[in-house]
Amino acid sequence: MLSEYIYIYIYIYILAKFFKESSEEEREHAEKLIKYQNIRGGKVVLHPIKNVPSEFDHEEKGDALYAMELALSLEKLTNEKLLNVHSVAGRNNDPQLADFIESEFLAEQVESIKKISEYVAQLRRIGKGHGTWHFNQSLLHEGNTA
Template sequence: MSLAKQNFSNVVEDALNQQISLEMTASQTYLAIAAYMGSDTVALPGLEKFFNEQSEEEREHAQHLIDYQNKRGGHAVIPSVPAPTSEWASAKNAVESALQLEKDVNKNLLRMESLAEDQHDPQLVNMLRSKYLKEQVDSIAEIAKLMTQLNRVGGDGLGLHLFDQTLLKSGVKGVIGQV
């Protein structure tokens, strides 16, 4: 038993490990999307860069949760992550997958917040609210706006090329504005 463990239930510890797994899955999925966007058959370097950045951000979330688990006296379980899909019908389809993934991660974070409240764990509730929940809403809004822009420019051709070049040069804020 950890000497640091206090007011940190096994149920909450298991939920944190589940979230670590989700964050790692998201990271791997975004890496797969980046690889797809960077392939010579898709060749969208702006979306490739965006999803590489998203992959790194999700990996950092997993690392933060591992560090938090250790700080609280828990036992972080590093998951085996199944290989994500590596092919999509289109760039639009890949971004739709990313949007659904962000919503799934958000749903799990909200479940974990509720569980932490039920387990009388104010430290975890505070950490989730201050670090993850607002950021998750912002990520969903950001990807939803990317989706709207992709719908507007069409799924192929010059519009998609110009969209991607703007994303590459100006980043996501240059394409969608502030979230």
């Protein structure tokens, strides 16, 4: 849920299409986990989220690179937490939970990390300014040429 909030703020600020899609994807993931928890007879407790950043200015890196680096760190954190859940499932002999985490999340997380890592590398190469505008335009048109 934290990543969904942060992606929404980034979406409002810069790189609209990419972060809007990322926010929607994270919401879908949260809904899958909630549904799975309910199916297994668990109880879902949502806690308030504090200290969500709403400014993504960075004098040295520029807004786009800073935002994309934040997204990459969130994806890595999410992957780490999913791996922890998978490990707990293994230690507790719960192959159904392990399979759910593997089939629904892990491969997609690796792909997201790879894609965002590539974006970070591109943004580091192009620097701030007009190149960032071109990068944003390429994201807007990504997938439209299929």
